[in-house]
Amino acid sequence: MAQGRGTSAIxxxxxxxxxxxxxxxxxxxxxxxAGGWTFKISxxxxxxxxxxxxxxxxxxxPSAHNVVKVDEAGYNSCTASKGSxxxxxxxxxxxxxxxxxxxxCTFPGHCLGDVKIAVNAA
Numbered sequence: 001m002a003q004g005r006g007t008s009a010i011x012x013x014x015x016x017x018x019x020x021x022x023x024x025x026x027x028x029x030x031x032x033x034a035g036g037w038t039f040k041i042s043x044x045x046x047x048x049x050x051x052x053x054x055x056x057x058x059x060x061x062p063s064a065h066n067v068v069k070v071d072e073a074g075y076n077s078c079t080a081s082k083g084s085x086x087x088x089x090x091x092x093x094x095x096x097x098x099x100x101x102x103x104x105c106t107f108p109g110h111c112l113g114d115v116k117i118a119v120n121a122a
Contacts, residue, residue, distance in 0.1 A: 026053040027118035028093075031117065036060050037067065037105070042114040052098040052122040062090035065105045065115060069094065075118055076103035096121040 029048065032041050037060040058067045067087040068080045080086070086092065086106070094103075098121055105115035 009074050020053065021058065021082050022060045026051070026055065028055040028057055030059065034068055038115065039110070040114045042118075045070075045117055045119045050096055050119050052096055052121045053094045054121060056101075056103075056119065058092040058094065058103075059092055062088050065079075065107060065110065067092050067094070068104050068106050070102045071106055072100065072102060075104060075116060078104060078116070080106050091119065098122070 017059050029050070031037050032044055035041075035060045060067075068074075069085040069087075070080050074084065094101075096119060101119045101121060103117050103119075104111040107115075
């Protein structure tokens with residue numbers, strides 16, 4: 001019996017190590033780098049590799065911008081549907097999910113001025 005419990009404990013420990021290892025590899029990306037979340041940023045994700053679980057950090061003046069998570073149609077049309085997740089702290093941390101993650105600014109004219117990004121996470 002004692003040996004069976006020891007094996008179970010080792011399996012549980014191994015699972016915990018694997019889970020924490022995946023979390024340790026998640027990266028944080030500052031959107032727009034030093035320039036932050038601003039105009040003409042839509043090409044910022046180009047050349048970067050993102051994974052599900054990585055974090056995007058959006059830095060901006062909340063009186064000038066916001067961040068809204070939208071679907072592809074919202075990204076293309078620069079409109080957020082009711083129920084879209086809206087961030088407006090000026091220092092937002094958003095975890096990526098697998099697939100394409102779309103973000104826009106809904107201040108009038110901003111999305112059309114390229115305050116939007118599409119980030120594909122593996």
